[in-house]
Amino acid sequence: MTAIRLAFLELRSFRGPLRRWVPLLLCLIPLLYGAMYLWANWDPYGKTARIPVAVVDQDRPADTRQGQRVDAGAQVVEQLKASRDFDWKFVDETEARGGLESGRYAFTVHIPADFSGRLATGPDTRPVQATIGIELNDANNYIAGIMTEVVQSRLQDRINSAAHEAYVRAIYGRLGDVRSKLGTAADGAQALVDATTVAQQGSSAAADATTTLHTGSAQLADGAREISEATGQVDRAAAALDQAAAQQLPAAADALADAAGTAATGLDAVHGGTGQVRQGTAAATADLARLADAHPELRDDPLYQRALRDATAVGTAAAQIDDRAAGAADQAHRAAQQATAVRASTATLQQRVRDARTPLALIDSGARNVAAGADTVTAGLGTLQQGSGALRTAADQAHDGATKLAGLIGDGRAQIPALSDDQLAEASQVLGTPVRIERTNLHPAGVYGRGLAPFFFGIALWVFGLFAYLLLRPVNRRALAGRTRSATVAVAGWLPGAVLGAVGALVLYGVVDLTLGLRPERPLETVALLLVGAAAFVAIDHSLRTAFGTVGDVLSLVLLILQLTASGGLYPVQTTPAFFQAVHPLLPMTYLVDGLRVTISGGLTSHLLRDGLVLAAFGLAFLALTTLTVHRQRGWTVARLHPDVEL
Secondary structure, X not given: OOHHHHHHHHHHOOOOOOHHHXXXXXXXXXXXXXXXXXXXXXXXXXXXXXXXXXXXXXXXXXXXOOXXXXXXXHHXXXXXXXXXXXXXXXXXXXXXXXXXXXXXXXXXXXXXXXXXXXXXXXXXXXXXXXXXXXXXXXOOOHHHHHHHHHHHHHHHHHHHHHHHHHHHHXXXXXXXXXXXXXXHHHHHHHHXXXXXXXXXXXXXXXXXXXXXXXXXXXXXXXXXXXXXXXHHHHHHHHHHHHHHHHHOHHHHHHHHXXXXXXXXXXXXXXXXXXXXXXXXXXXXXXXXXXXXXXXXXXXXXXXXXXXXXXXXXXXXXXXXXXXXXXXXXXXXXXHHHHHHHHHHHHHHHHHHHHHHHHHHHHHHHHHHHHHHHHHHHHHHHHHHHHXXXXXXXXXXHHHHHHHHHHHHHHHHHHHOOXXXXXXXXXXXXXXXXXXXXXXXXXXXXXXXXXXXXXXXXXXXXXXXXXXXXXXXXOXXXXXXXXXXXXXXXXXXXXXXXXXXXXXXXXXXXXXXXXXXXXXXXXXXXXXXXXXXXXXXXXXXXXXXXXXXXXXXXXXXXXXXXXXXXXXXOOOOHHHOOXXXXXXXXXXHHHHHHHHHHHHHHOXXXXXXXXXXXXXXXXXXXXXXXXXXXXXXXXXXXXXXXXXXXXX
């Protein structure tokens, strides 16, 4: 007898008004467990707007030191009203407390009175952190408290964004003031640059002028000393002249007058002698001429001719000497007259010489004073020249410093943007949330229920296997007692449960997909993996039930509990204790959950193939164990005839 025929006979055994509903009930077990749970928890975080939450706003507006108004409590309330995260109820503190204790509110949000006051300290040197209180009551619902972590994160992000926006507005406002003041400072620095340029030019001109003045004063001192020396020499000469005029001039004037008179007398005598000689030579020449007249023969005589020539020459020379003697005599007489006049004016000359020494002495003294003053002026001008050089250096340094200062102020001012009101609003909004986290997901599951569907599909199929052999016979006893092969008996006992499990899996998938919107990425692979998983789970439960009877059902329940914690269906297996991490790869539900995640949300095909093959291996392995169990059960024992535990 074939396994299929034996399986068909097992299903036909459900006859009667109630028994005929058993196969249908078994097919609905996965639907009742898996679909009902997923329906109830398909998108709990998307329905938090139905959860009532009390909000108590006791905040009072405050002002920053810069004069900006901060009303953060009202902003938070407006954000909560617009968020629709929960069913916000804005009540007083008494109502919130009573509602939390009685369960009317899942939790409460308390905005303290100093909330805005603390946020207003943001621009200060020592800002104070603001707080918002969230109060829970796990006695009402623990999961509701877990949900507050989501709203707490969102609420804190919104509050931080509002606070940052206020801070940015305050900072930009202060930067605007700083930029304005830097503009004023830049104008002042430029004016300083211009002033230092003028000072630089003036100090340079002053330095050049003091250098020229120092050189001129030195030359003046030298000239004054030369004048002083010259006037000293003139004064000494005048002193000598005065002495000479006082002591020697009268005697010299007398001697000069006497000598001039004597010279005039002598020259008169000389003139008289030369006149006589002139007259004698003229008479001699006349005598020679008369002699020639008397004796004509002498005219041709050479001796006579030479005598006549000599007499004529002597006459001529005598005439010249006489003329000169006459002139010298006249000059001598005039000199005598002048000498007499000099002798007469000697006293007046002496007085004039004495009078000339007084201004020379004054000139000498003044020249000495001028030289001393010029030396003093030269020394002062030397010091002034050094000071003007230092002043020029300082002016250059001041100009360089002012230029650098103007450049630094200009650069600093250029780095501070000049924002309009619209730009300020946009900048504060952007910097209020400076970082936007862009979250991407390679294979997004979407809602809560779709992400957990693999886990609950696995539980539903395992529960089906557990219940199936409470109503189905693990083996056909007639076939077991007959000559049918053990493998055929084992497969015949497994096949009804596998068929009903496959039908139940298809019903579960169809209802969840059509009503809740499962929409797997790989529908055909999802159905195929569910069928393989149902067959494998039924094979395991069938083997345990065949081998251990009622105890096998207990073992199947224990395996279910173990797989709930170690299959990684809820939390990453890395978060579980070491024992569960160790048994994780040994459990069949691990591979069904992992494979369904790939088919529903997407993932690596290699993982899907691995999971399908492992599940098939589990099914074949436990079918083989069931065959061995059937082979052993062909011999009856007292324990089989009277089992210790039986349902």
